[in-house]
Amino acid sequence: MLELAKLFLVFLLILLLIKRKVSLGPSILLGGFFLSLLFGLPILQTFKHAGAALIEWPTIHLLIIVMLILIFGEFLKELRSLEDLSRGLENLFRSTKLLLIFLPATVGLLPMPAGAMMSAPMVEEIGVRKNLSPQVRMVVNYWFRHILEFVWPLYLGVVMTASLLSISLREVILAQLPLSLAMILGGLLFCARKIKVAEKSVRQKGSFTRNLGLAFKGVLPVLLVVGLNLTLKVDIALALALSLAIFGLVRKVQVNRWVSMIRAAVTLEIVVLILAVMVFKKLITVSGAIETIPGSLASLGISPVFAVVTVPFTVGLLTGMTSAFVGISYPVLFSFLSPNGVDYGYMMLAYGAGFAGVMLSPVHLCLVVTKSYFKVGFAEIYRMLLPASLVLMLSALILALLGFPWGRIG
Secondary structure (H helix, E strand, O other): OHHHHHHHHHHHHHHHHHHOOOOHHHHHHHHHHHHHHHOOOOHHHHHHHHHHHHHOHHHHHHHHHHHHHHHHHHHHHHOOHHHHHHHHHHHHOOOHHHHHHHHHHHHOOOOOOOOHHHHHHHHHHHHHHOOOOHHHHHHHHHHHOOOOOOOOOOOHHHHHHHHHOOOOHHHHHHHHHHHHHHHHHHHHHHOHHHOOOOOOOOOOOOOHHHHHHHHHHHHHHHHHHHHHHHHOOOOHHHHHHHHHHHHHHHOOOOHHHHHHHHHHHOOHHHHHHHHHHHHHHHHHHHOOHHHHHHHHHHHHOOOHHHHHHHHHHHHHHHHOOHHHHHHHHHHHOHHHHOOOOOOHHHHHHHHHHHHHHHHHOOOOHHHHHHHHHHOOOHHHHHHHHHHHHHHHHHHHHHHHHHOOOOOOOO
16 A cells, blocks of 8 residues: 555656656656655665666667657658648548548647647638538547557657556557547547538549559558568568668758757657656666556455556647657556556557546647647537547457457567
8 A cells, every 4th residue: 555655646647747747758757766756765876777778679679769769750841742742632632531530630740749630721711611510620630640640650649558567569559459449430520520520522633643653652651661671571670771761862952951940859758758767667677666556456355457548548639649658557557567568458458548648638738739730629629539549448458358368569
């Protein structure tokens, strides 16, 4: 009981610091040092382990991947690849419902803060023409923008999950694929079904071949990364670097543009966040805090399933950030997620619960900015978001309780 109280205090400190507008990275780092203090780790040992965490290969590797992902996103924006993709898709589709689902989903190929704002003007324009309510426009854009965040290897949450649990991206993707399917199901049942229009034909410009080529041109750099990583099993960092190099040469990107993109993409805040998460993981491991959790929960009669659901969900709801619920809760839940090899069912359940919290969080950047853009209130959109999020959580819970139907993924 005492150990759980200590962990609760660590969580409380981190969340209070975030509420006080302290950046996520420093908040997690301070939480890690506070945890070491509570669990009796000597100060010199704390700094020694923290320093070791900073120079270990998993930390450096994760940092390289994240920086390359950010540069890659800036590269695609600079070359207007996503714009080509969205324009091609809009001209290809004849179904308004399918178009309004696919436009934000394709924007979801490119991770970026407040990414739903990129597809918002396109969804708005089509929605106004089809007399859809602002609430429907907003929720459809917001929900389907995020359906790939469980499996797309460019998302920080997916990369961090693989790194923290010491497994491959392929394992994370295969294990969490049901979550993307559940998210699509929830969106179709409670968001997209409210798109009621007389289906004639969506605006179509140019030939089918031309529009297909435009969409393919826009997505090609992304497909190369994913293909190299998932098909040829090239390390994601190398795959990103190769795609940047190849398309940079093809598009004849000058050195000054590369410098500009790197400066715009890589921030001190994100570097500190990654380093803080890895230090936190190290300190919570060496302090012995992880080993105390199963016994403490058992003594209180608390089910591991309850902990795996509530901890990520709470952190996701309070922070509105995938990187936060993964970085803060996974080290704490490590004894459940990876007892003797990774428990893919629990991993999927933790991610599903945490992401449901993120989608419902009133501080989620995508939710805040698109709510403002479409001029709708929280009460109006939560009527659709709550049941859709419940589908996501219940799907993850049922699959986990059934005992992950695909067995061990290798």
